[in-house]
Amino acid sequence: MGKSRRNKDENDSNFSQKKERVDENTINYYRRVTETLNEGFSTDEDRELFLDNVFNQLEEDGPKVCRLASTSRVLEKLIQDAQDKNILQLLKAFSQDWIVLLSDRFGSHVLQKLICQIPRCLSKNSNEDDTEDETIYTYFLNLCNFLKDNICDARTDMYASHILRVVLQVLGGVNVGEQVVRSRLSRNQDKDGQDEINVDDFSPSDKFKKVLLKFTKLILSSDTLNMEICNPTNNPLIQTVLLVLHRVNDHKCQKYLKKLICIPGLFDSNTESLPVITKDEVGSFMVEQILNLGSEEFYTELYKKLFKGKLLLYAVHPVSNFILQRLITNVKEKEHFEEIFGELCGYLEDMLAVNHLGVVTRLAEACHRLGCNQEKLLRSLKAAFHCLEPVERETKVAPLLLSLTTYEIYYDMADSEEKKEKTDKEPAKKIPVLTDINYHGSMLVQHLLKFGNPKQMVTSLLELKPVELKNLSCNPCGSHVVDAFFQSKTIGEKSREAFVFRIKGQYIDIACNKNGSRTLEMIWKHVNTSQKIAIATELGKQEHKLRGDRFGLFVHKNFGIFQFVHRRKDWEESQSASLKKRKLFEEILGVDSSGNKKKKSSSKAVDNPLKLEGQYIDIACNKNGSRTLEMIWKHVNTSQKIAIATELGKQEHKLRGDRFGLFVHKNFGIFQFVHRRKDWEESQSASLKKRKLFEEILGVDSSGNKKKKSSSKAVDNPLKLEDSDDEEEPKTKKPVLYKRKLGYEQTIPGSKKQSNEYQLKDKKMKHLLDEVTGKKKKK
Structure with a gap:
């Protein structure tokens, strides 16, 4: 059975040829090469000499060896560390017969890895007289010509099409691998046991751009394009062409997009049915990519042609709902979104019933991004989860959304009891505890917390029991809800204080949890000193347990619990100093405590750099601080530069001894400032004039x-x-x-x-x- 399957695979492509037999001695040689690489080398010279010997051998048996499963991985590892001359050797060996590698399961991966090194080789030396670069350039164009001559076979072959996609990215000088829309199974298969194929961004030559346009015309002007779009091999190739063209020449890309949506039979539809391509599992990926790449004008045209009046059909279809999600994600005009929202907001419960939760999440994200329809969405959600009426139910909206269950199911109410809601009071039931958090429910609540007026969501969250808030903080999905709560610009300080107070008594359990420890550290950054003391006091009582836990150990160290318990005064001083530094950096970088940019805050810090007096040496010896100090240096006058240089010059020895401070010492001319002050002033004056x-x-x-x-x-x-x-x-x-x-x-x-x-x-x-x-x- 295995033999017949192999014969079938070999006959799939017009390229494929029988593999040459490789003797056991050759295979053992490359096994020893792997062992030597793993052991390492004492000097770089030894490594270079070893690689030269291996690549000299590969010139003879490279095309045979790379087609074996055991040795192809060795070649991929060698190529990754190869020099330009080694890349040239392999290209020369493979160019004797490109067809051998193009359709081979293992050889194609080696060739892809080799092509990915070409941008590095070409961009390293821009000298046109460099023979090596010119030869690598020539061999690569030779491969491009071969693919153009055999384009019909290359784009339909499972392995050759992957090589063609990498070649297109090199011609455009861009990496678009992760932007190709495909199934989750396909993405996982690439990651399973395979190194990622990434092309480095670089500036391609005009010749490369011309070749790219020729490939684009050949691929997108095919007579069978309507069938290729729905083919799992051709679809990613067409997406790659459009993505590269979008980065290189967007004007032409828009023309080809308009041509694609006019293909007869694929995009045709009526008021009662969806276009064929939107219902196809593979073709729908192309529609998503078209929505990503289209201009605003094209977006409007496509919306009128494919979507207007049929959004509910898209929302409930198992395949087309993903296209609708992409449509909502890419909407930029409020008018367009108002129309989309008006058509969908009355059917949220229907979307939830068919488990198409992504559409609802995208609606919430667009409401937050565009700042419209926020109250309408919340009201529609409460109606969908049956907590709009009576009013008492509104406070239960948070646990219902987080668990994605309706009020009746969450509180386990029978049908007979549901009829009694309209009378006096609902029957007393055992109140459930929130334990399971749904991913889409978590995303939904995160967006709602960032709305302009999240008062109802905040109130509902704060009414959860301390145990439920602990479960929320320790859950992989729920922990991000706590992040959104503390990072939201529209949630006040009092609400944050109330949250910290509600989880009192749960800190140790949260700190000793994988997700909870990270959440607690985020909370620590957003609370004041009195709240930090309350948290540290509770953790300090169980310091032994905290230090004994692998996650709690990080909290113990980062919060300074040992210092808090044994040297309280030093802890308070360190917290006060770190708070001042943090506020100072936030003011300089123009961000708030949540990392969001402030308006015109950075200029104030630059206008008054004396606020940093006494801190320059610590800032200069920090990775990010050194960069910040150099930015400040560019925006201050000479007298302020003298003040900075004077302080740094007093600790010149420390500055020169630090790897980050060394750059500051050199760029600021601190040695010249200390020993030849007059020359330093002249150089500063000259540089300012220039x-x-x-x-x-x-x-x-x-x-x-x-x-x-x-x-x-x-x-x-x-x-x-x-x-x-x-x-x-x-x-x-x-x-x-x-x-x-x-x-x-x-x-x-x-x-x-x-x-x-x-x-x-x-x-x-x-x-x-x-x-x-x-x-x-x-x-």
Whole structure:
């Protein structure tokens, strides 16, 4: 049976050939290579010499060896650490017969890994006279030509199509592997026992871009495109083409998208049924990708053609509901969302009944993102979970949403008892305890907590029992609800204090839990000192248990429980100091305690860097602090620089001894400041003049933002740009603007105005550099 299956696989592709037999000695040689690599080398020279010997051997038997399961993994590992000359050796060996590897199960993975190294080789040395780069470049184009000549077989072959996808990414200089929409099973199969195939981003040559456009035309102009879109082998290939084209030339990408939705038979529909492609398990992935890549104008056109008036059909269909989720995720205009929400909000209970919870979650996310229909959504959710009436039930909305069960099921009410709701009081029942948290329920509550007025959700959460809040904090899904509660901008300090008070007595259980310990550390960051003392007091009473637990040990260390118990005064001082530092960094970086950006907060810190006095050495010797201090250095005047350098110069030895402080010592010129003060002042003055000159020419301010009409001033002053014979650019009409997926406007690449402007700046920059460096133009 195994033999017949193998014969069937070999005949699937027109490429496939019989494997050559490899002797046992060769296989043992590569096993020893693996052992040597695992053992490591004493010096880099030994490693380089060893790799050279192995790749010399691979020139002879590489095409045979890479097709074996046992040795192909060895080759992949070798390629990852190979030098440019080694990559060249393998390309030369494989180029003798590309067809051998293209459709082989194991050889195709080796070839993919090899192609992924090409951007690294080409971008390392930009010198056009480099023969190695030129040869690697030539061999890669040779492979591209072979694939173009055999495109019909390559795109239908299971393994060759993967190589074609990697080649397209290299031609475009982008990595889009994770953006291809596919099933969860397919994603898991790639991760199971396989290294990820990633292409490094780089700037491709014009020749690469031309080849990419040829491939695009061949793949997207096929006569059988309507069948290929629904094919599991061709669909990811077409998605890859569109994703690469979207990054390289979005204007052409939009044209091809419009062409795709006009394919007869796939996107045709009537008022009572959905298009064929939206109901297909594979074809639906393409519709999702089209929604991701389409411009705002295209989104409107597609909505009217495929979705308008049929959203409920999409919502209840087992396949099409995922397309509806993507539609809601990509909506950017409030008007569009109002129309979508109005069509769906009355049917939330129907979506929950068919277990299509993702649609409801996407609606909540869009309501939060666009800031509309928030009260309507909450009211519709309460109606769907049967807690809208009577009013007493509204406070139970949080446990119902978290467990995704209706009021009657959660409280185990019989039908006869349900009829008595309209009379006096509901019969007394044993109140259940919230233990199980649903993933979609957790996501739903997280979005609701970020609404403009989350008062009802906050009240409902705070009415949960302490044990239920503990279960929520220790649950993998529920712990993120607690994160959202403390990080929400619309939830006040009093509500947070009430939450901390409610879980009193549960801290030790939360701290000794995998998810709970992380949640407790997040809570610690958002509470004041008095609340920290209350938490530390409770944890300190069971310090032995806390230190004995593998998760509690981190809490014990990060909260300073030992210091709190035995040296209380030192603990209070350290907490006060860390709080000041944190607030200072937040002010400098322009963020609040939740990590969200503040408006115009960073400028205040820059205007008054003396607030950091006494802290410069600690900031300079920190990974993030050193970067922050360099940013501050760029925005302060000379007197403030002297104040900073004076403090750093007093501890120059410590600064030079730290790996992060060393960069600050070098970039700030601290050695020169301490030993040759006059030279330091002259260099600072010169660098300031140069910087202002560059800013004036480039038309930007000190923060890198564009000035209005600043570039024209630079042109009007020819003394700064000697020998510039460029005439002033005539006024032309503004080029057409189009909106990309992310919602911002961009000038169409290649427009006349854009090309002239950049050309003008490049010439002036060259003259400026000649003037500043004292170099004269050689005739």
